[in-house]
Amino acid sequence: MNHKIMFILLIVLLIAEASISQSTQKKIFSHSRKQRNWFPYFNFNASTFKNVPHEFGPYTRWWWPGNDVTDSELQREIKMFAESGFAGVEIQPLTMGINPKAPQAQLNRVYSWDTPSFYKHVKAVMEQAKKYDITVDMNGGSGWPLGGPQVAPKESMLTLTYSDTIVAGGKTISINLPKQLTDYSKIIIFDTLHLYSYIDPGLAKLQAVVTAQILDKKDDQTFLDPESVIDITSHVINNKLNFKTPQGGNWVIIVFWEIPDGQKPTLIASRNPGLVANYFDSAQIIKSYEHLFGKRTGLQQYYSKPFRAVFNDSYEFRTDRHYADNFLSFFQQRRGYNIIPRLAANLEKGYNNNAASFLFPNAKSNFVFSNEDRRLQYDYDVTVGELLQQQFINSSNNWMQHRGLLHRTQAYGVKTDVIASSGSAAIPEAEQLFAKGSEGFIKLVTSGAHLYNRPVVTQESFVFFGGSEMITPQKIKILSDKSFTNGINQIIYSGSPYKYKTSDYGKDGWNTWSTPYSGFDFSANINESFPYWKYIKDINLYIARSQYAIRSGQPHTDVLIYFPFADFTQEDLVENPKEVLVSGYFKGVEPVTILNNAEKINLTTKQKWFTKVWKTINILNASGITWDWINDASLQTAIADHGKINIRGNKYQALLLINAPYIQLASAKQILVLSHKKIKILVIGEPPAKQPGFFNYKENDRKTIQLIMQSLNGKNSKHITDTNSLNSWIENIEQKIKFNSIYSFTHTIEREMKDGSLLRFIWNQSPQWQSISLSTDAVYRNNYWLDPAKNYIINAVNDIASDKGYTYLLPPYGSIIFYASKNKFAEKLLNTNTLDINNAKQIIRIDKWDIKAGNSEVKNSSLFDWRSNEAFKYQSADGIYTASFEFDKKSKKNYFIDLGTVYFTAELKLNNKYAGKIIWEPFQLDITSLLKKGKNNLEIKIIPTQRNEFIHEAITGNKNYEQFKGKENTLMPAGLLGPVKIIVF
Secondary structure (H helix, E strand, C coil): CCHHHHHHHHHHHHHHHHHCCHHHHHHHHHHHHHHHCCCCCCCCCHHHHHCCCHHHCCEEEEEEECCCCCHHHHHHHHHHHHHCCCCEEEEEEECCCCCCCCCHHHHHHHCECCCHHHHHHHHHHHHHHHHCCCEEEEECCCCECCEECCCCHHHECEEEEEEEEEEECCCEEEEECCCCCCCCHHHHHCCCCCCECCCCHHHCEEEEEEEEEEEEEECCEEEECHHHCEECHHHEECCEEEEECCCCCEEEEEEEEEEECCECCECCCECCCCEEECCCCHHHHHHHHHHHHCHHHCHHHHECCCEEEEEECCCCCCCCCEECCCHHHHHHHHHCCCCHHHHHHHCECCCCCHHHHHHCCCCCECEECCCCHHHHHHHHHHHHHHHHHHHHHHHHHHHHHCCCCEEEECCCCCCCCHHHHHHHCCEEEEECCHHHHCHHHHHHHHHHHHHCCCCCCEEEECCCCCCCCCCCHHHHHHHHHHHHCCCCCEEEEEEEECCCCCCCCCCCCCCCCCCCCCCCCCCCCCCCCCCCHHHHHHHHHHHHHHHHHHHCCEECCCEEEECCCCCCCHHHCCCCCCCCCHHHCCCCCCCCCCCCCCCCCCCCHHHHHHHHHHHHHHHHHHCCCCEEEECHHHHCCCEEECCEEEECCEEECEEEEECCCCCCHHHHHHHHHHHHCCCEEEEECCCCCCCCCCCCHHHHHHHHHHHHHHHCCCCCEEEECCCCCHHHHHCCCCCCEEECCCCCCEEEEEEECCCCCEEEEEEECCCCCEEEEEEECCCCCEEEEEECCCCEEEECCEECCCCCEEEEEECCCCEEEEEEECCCCCHHHCCCCCCCHHHCEEEEEECCEEEEECCEEEEEECCCCHHHCCCCCCCCCCEEEEEEEEECCCCCCCEEEECCEEECEEEEEECCEEEEEECCCCCEEECHHHCCCEEEEEEEEEECCCHHHHHHHHHCCCHHHHHHCCCHHHCCCCEEEECEEEEEC
8 A cells, every 4th residue: 555545544544533522432343242142231031141152161272383274173172171171272373382393394394384275274163162062262363463475665664763873073974874773683683483584674664853953862772861862863865864964963864764673473373474564554564364263264264153253462562662653743742742853762772572571671762851751751642552552442433344354452562552452452461471460450451341341351371471381270269350340351361372292292282382393381271181181071160150250241440540640661660568379379289480480670660669559559459449550541431320420321439549650731730620520539658749741841740730739628528648447448439349447368259240149259368268248238238249250049047146247258268259239030940059168077087108109109098299299399190098987977967078188179979979079269068968987988089280291201311302401490389288087067
């Protein structure tokens, strides 16, 4: 597409964007969603909860070894996924973990993505998926970011680079402009994945030329006089500069160039990888979609049945500074000033190199004007984010919606407003690998979904650095509950490798992110080689019931917390000190590694802010107050609605500003309006005293602090210096389901139905049994406890006599749903009340066991962690524990066995009869019907992880397990540790 057509297209897009109101955009999307029948609104139904439809199950990222697949195996695996409780798959063909020295014929098949053969395989999947009611998402091509051989250099990602020269003042110069490519020298050294192509210097396009007087040079930085800058672009003809420099000192001439950055898609399964498509040019993005999913592929017959969405992974761009053909004009339109005279302040090595920022740990701006240069960078970053939303996310949404598809994307990585970017996506996605999977980051994505009315928000789940073979059912449940209470409502496993067993791999086959050829040791490997695959359907039913519940109705959030930053990268975060499973590390269970034990020093502004804000958030969590982040773009649309904040139809009771270092001027103006309308506004710590932009910053800073201070005079505004008086302020927040005490172990999320009924998902994030007590508004005459793990619903009984309210005992890391309803559930759906563990009495303890695992065996032994016994240390075979005990059955009470500590699942037989399985806490099982008077024989099968065995294989020199070499200090616990008791209620 020539530049004139591209310019016309941009104008059309801008006019369309300006002419369509937010409410109209919402209606259009809602209409499209309803028409396609992807995510229709529904109210919670108890019968549906107990018989949860297949569609609410989790998805899995389905890794293919490029195109080295067969139709028969693909179709077998689709059937397997369906029968195992998965609702959908995401096809991701890539080359991670493939032996580069495999036979040439095999590699030719691997690298034959985007050929007729590949699309034939996809069609076979689509046909089978329709048969088994499996939904299919497709990755945007092969590997990531979106790109491929269809992308020529002129259509690829651009970077802003520069060349410069120093001249004396008062001199007439006539020089050819020097050209400078992106400096790949440092990157190429580390480019083991071959991510870059060298770019022809002839593709560099002149953008502007400025000159400025040099004040100083120090540590590779050039300090410039900001008042001396002159835009001399007009003095350039045919790349030759003719100009007389002003008198005095030395002057630098800075030439700004636009040039393709040379980035290839990562792990693309094509001999000709091409380049990453230009995410800042909608025409190039649409061209790639047409190539990858359009008529030439034959996939249009599957649009919406079963093809649901195109997925684009996180924006792992590798460039110094993002740029676009129209960037300078777009910037002036959005920010209100010409950035060319100060453009040099945005030149910093690796600034936008999200994936390789570690290569530039001490990077500084090459040119410095003043201490206010950070404002210029802020404005630049905001503009990049807006351009990305407009040109990539919105154009992707539009292209797909017109075809009955949805756009699913991880809208982060680049320095952008993650809340707004996530809210722009049809299906926003978070992940547990980015930013350590911290709730601070996850909430940015889910807050975007809530604020912008996206009904489903997905998450790439159960994947961590250095965590291969460390995923267990217990860990999956805890990570799921953590996700659910942070707003995620569709889990996507990461992931399931295609069954690809060759001599290149060990017994588990091609575990995509943990092979001798990957260079990584990532979790997870969720297919038939997963030790706990036999339980995957049980796990998925738990996830499905939970997801059904937390997708019912709509989010009901009490308060908004202002997120003051216009960009976020994973380096910006300091995680919540009360958070569990940060980076996937299961404290008290898994070994401590360097990755999950690192501490931050020399905190940045954002990191310091997170450190302070967690104190408030933990008090809110413990009080049962639900919260979301809010960005400037959403705050500036807020209106007062009968005492509540209304943002795109979502209502909130209060706005919190917590130690915000700055706030946009337009946001400060809107806060004052809300304050006059008697909206609850709470400022904690120092109020923001400035705005972050560069334009007219002195005057706008003054206006900003004035507006904030005026807003604190509002009737319902309050300013506190710390969190000491926060609890008294919380009393003013209306809670229809209220915590009767402070519960520091809880995380919770709430959904509201059209009739006003409330569903609250409550998670105990502690390793202890915890009791919780709730009270409800009088309008809720029918209240219930729902357990998605055990699939039961019981009446919630209000203990009025003792003033305990509705109480429930949560097991370690357990979760429960409280449903406050105006209507009764059908009696046939209710279960009998559960037993109270507090009233349990131990009657027998079993201390001596015969234990066997593989060829290792001990007799009459106490229980032990296998790591402490050389014979068992590296075992991954099932552990068989046998013992006998005497029992005198005296009454018709309920008898349970309590296994204590289990690593990691247990199946029991009592007197040669199957008693049941336990796959997560609490490890207790009702054995009343199987007990007999006299001698009882007990057998317990324990399934450990495979990690210890694989480490041993590496120790013994097995080349198929080299990724575990040197990991002897990361052995996983294994076995039954007990104590094992028979208890009676």
